[in-house]
Amino acid sequence: MPFFITVFIILFVLWLHLFCNVSQEKCKAAIQIIINILSASAKNPITICSLDTIPHDPQTMIGRANLDVYKQFSNSDPCYKELFFKKKIYQGEKDIGDLENYTQPPHIPPTLITTPCCVFISQSILTWVKWLLSRPETEKEINDWIQVNHELKNQGYYADIQHGNNLTKTTWTNRPNLFNLRVSLFVDWFNPCGNKISCKLESTGFLAFLCLNLPPSLWNKLSHMCIAGITPGP
Known part of the structure; x- marks a missing residue:
């Protein structure tokens, strides 16, 4: 044994x-x-x-664990605020459809839906762009990646957004800057109650802006991302 x-x-x-x-x-x-x-x-x-x-399912285990509610900081008191507001929607017989098979009107329980208490938390992207360009290594990283893409294109490789027609054929009404910065919105969903358990009722979205002029290896680095918001906010 x-x-x-x-x-x-x-x-x-x-x-x-x-x-x-x-x-x-x-x-x-x-x-x-x-x-x-x-x-x-x-x-x-x-x-x-x-x-x-x-319990044989993770959700029941998490429920019985009596985990601490959300705290803004580790030393702060919990706010006991639900991430989602619950609301009941009552349906009538007309919503069920054909009632010929029923000997008497059926019992129609209400449908429970959830609404996020906060839809979006935002911050200025202009502040982030100014900060990103103020970093001494940012300009070098962008220029080095431009050079790498030129070399790849000369060799017949097309592997980056800078090789696409949407970028190369874009005409600027007012040329904003020498870099022609491009940003992309990135959204990742996770369960705030646990990293490995999927939960539709308590799903939080992380929204961030990525600078596509940088090498792809730096796109998902916190040091190069603009954390734009969380939906729903805590």
Whole structure:
């Protein structure tokens, strides 16, 4: 039995690290948690009988964990404000359609929908552009990437937005600057209650602007992004 437990732990941790992209530090914490669970079970074998009480779905587990509500800062008091407002929509018989198969009017429960308490939080993109261009290395990064794209184009490779017709054939009414900066809106959705669990009712969108004149390796770096807002805001 100890051999099979060891193999199980090895396979489980490998699955976390290789397939779920869990870091080595978090895998170490998972190993220690498993060891603590096995140690507690060995001291109290009666706990094995309570396995049926363990929830089999992640959402129920998270609900029973009684996690702390949102805090703006780690040392601040929770605001106890819901990310979404819940609203009921009542339907009538006409919304159901053909009622010939019913001996009596059916019971139509209301539909529960959620509305974000805050739709968008924004900041000035002009402030970010001025800050980005004030960095001493930004101009060099843009010029170096322009040179790389020229060399790729001469070799017959078309792999960047700077090779596209929409950019090369764009005519400016008023030439804004020598760089002709292009930005793209990037949106990524995540669950504020947990990184690995999908949750439609509590989904938060992260909105950011990326400067397409920079090398692609720098687009998703926080040092080069404009965090435009979060929807819905906390």
